[in-house]
Amino acid sequence: MHEQLIHELAAYAGDDGLSPSDLLGLPDGLRRIVTWITRRGGASLGELASEVGCDNLAVVRLVETMMARGLLSIDVAPDGVPSYRTRLASRRLRNRSSDRLRDLHE
Amino acid sequence: MTTTIAIHSFRRGTGKSTIAANLAVLMADSGLRVGLVDANLQSPSLHLFFGRLDLGRHPTLNDYLAGRCELGMATINVTSWLRPSPAGALFLVPASGEAVKILESLRGDYRAEALSEGINALSNDLGLDVLLVDTPAGLSEETLLTIVAADRLLLLLRPDHQDYHGTGVVIELARRLGASKLMLLVNEVPVSFDTGEVAMRVETGFGQPVVAALPHSEELQMIGSGGLLVRRLPDSPSSHILRQVVAGLV
Numbered sequence: 006m007h008e009q010l011i012h013e014l015a016a017y018a019g020d021d022g023l024s025p026s027d028l029l030g031l032p033d034g035l036r037r038i039v040t041w042i043t044r045r046g047g048a049s050l051g052e053l054a055s056e057v058g059c060d061n062l063a064v065v066r067l068v069e070t071m072m073a074r075g076l077l078s079i080d081v082a083p084d085g086v087p088s089y090r091t092r093l094a095s096r097r098l099r100n101r102s103s104d105r106l107r108d109l110h111e
Numbered sequence: 112m113t114t115t116i117a118i119h120s121f122r123r124g125t126g127k128s129t130i131a132a133n134l135a136v137l138m139a140d141s142g143l144r145v146g147l148v149d150a151n152l153q154s155p156s157l158h159l160f161f162g163r164l165d166l167g168r169h170p171t172l173n174d175y176l177a178g179r180c181e182l183g184m185a186t187i188n189v190t191s192w193l194r195p196s197p198a199g200a201l202f203l204v205p206a207s208g209e210a211v212k213i214l215e216s217l218r219g220d221y222r223a224e225a226l227s228e229g230i231n232a233l234s235n236d237l238g239l240d241v242l243l244v245d246t247p248a249g250l251s252e253e254t255l256l257t258i259v260a261a262d263r264l265l266l267l268l269r270p271d272h273q274d275y276h277g278t279g280v281v282i283e284l285a286r287r288l289g290a291s292k293l294m295l296l297v298n299e300v301p302v303s304f305d306t307g308e309v310a311m312r313v314e315t316g317f318g319q320p321v322v323a324a325l326p327h328s329e330e331l332q333m334i335g336s337g338g339l340l341v342r343r344l345p346d347s348p349s350s351h352i353l354r355q356v357v358a359g360l361v
Contacts, residue, residue, distance in 0.1 A: 025223055025255035029287055040289040043259050046231060093224045093256075 007059040009034040010067060020075040022094035039076055039091055047080060047088035113146075113234035115242045116360065117261035121277025123154075123248040125267040126298045129331065130353070131245040132160035133341045137357045138241050139190065139197035140341075146186075146242040148172065148204040148230060150257065152216035153247055155206030159336040161189050163205075171207040175229055176221040182229035183236055193342065202237055204230075223252050227260040241361055249277075250284070258285050263292040263360070265322070269299045270309055275316070282317055296356065297324040323356045325349055 013032040028040055041056060042048050048056070054064040068089055071077040078092040118131045128151065135147040149157040152173060158166055170185040182204065190200045207213065234242050244261065246254045258264055264285055268274040278295070285293055297313055300306050306324040314321040328349045331340050341350045
């Protein structure tokens with residue numbers, strides 16, 4: 006799955022967050038991992054490495070790329086452990102939702 | 112660990128809120144701690160089933176989403192409102208019936224993830240076993256996010272071509288969003304139809320389990336949103352079927 010995500014991220018042009026309908030338009034691998042993180046509310050580096058099937062160094066590079074592409078944001082708990090969450094879009098994208106949903110059907 | 116069940120339909124008028132309210136009461140009867148969220152901000156009704164026509168100044172889900180209160184403040188413990196009292200507990204998060212707040216929700220001046228964040232926190236704070244979310248019919252950003260976040264999705268439909276088409280659309284999107292436990296409930300089956308055959312056809316057609324096919328009920332129509340079928344007519348055929356649904360859901 007790791008290789009697939011790297012390829013999909015290379016072709017992904019976004020950088021400012023996702024609306025829930027944007028999730029539907031992501032390529033398969035990214036959609037799977039981002040909906041997995043969304044469902045959990047967040048994931049640690051170790052959990053992501055296990056889910057993606059790669060080592061810690063590779064997962065660090067992966068989440069850095071996903072953050073740069075606006076797919077993830079980081080939360081640091083009081084104990085200092087980072088958790089990565091889906092970066093959901095602001096209202097600007099919300100206002101496009103009707104068109105996006107219609108586009109998906111057409 | 113709370114099991115979150117989103118109750119949804121593509122079209123309006125499928126009886127979603129009626130089913131949600133009655134299932135929540137039956138789950139509380141079985142000893143569970145149950146949360147029931149009225150996320151249908153454009154057409155709120157769940158409080159009506161519990162005999163409250165007017166919520167007065169009590170905070171609602173609308174106030175939480177607008178940042179005016181915590182979700183816990185908008186939550187009402189309705190366990191003592193039920194006669195007989197359930198073995199478990201039932202907590203209602205109502206939506207506002209005030210026109211100005213319904214209009215405010217239409218503008219959507221809140222973060223899409225606010226609802227899922229709030230219900231996660233509420234589930235932990237109240238130690239809920241099950242949380243039912245009554246979503247608005249059709250598709251919206253909030254509904255899609257609720258589908259992503261829910262552990263199970265219960266889709267209601269009537270035996271009607273437009274319902275079949277719309278339900279197919281929702282199933283396709285839910286699958287793409289990774290919804291793993293998807294169930295169907297066919298409501299308002301005409302009394303001249305064989306409910307077993309309807310259930311089998313729907314299950315075969317969509318490739319998803321049908322938890323029940325409820326025949327049209329005059330009794331349910333008479334009660335409407337003015338009360339709870341499972342309390343007013345606990346021995347009715349529909350009440351029996353809903354108990355079977357609960358046994359399969361929890």
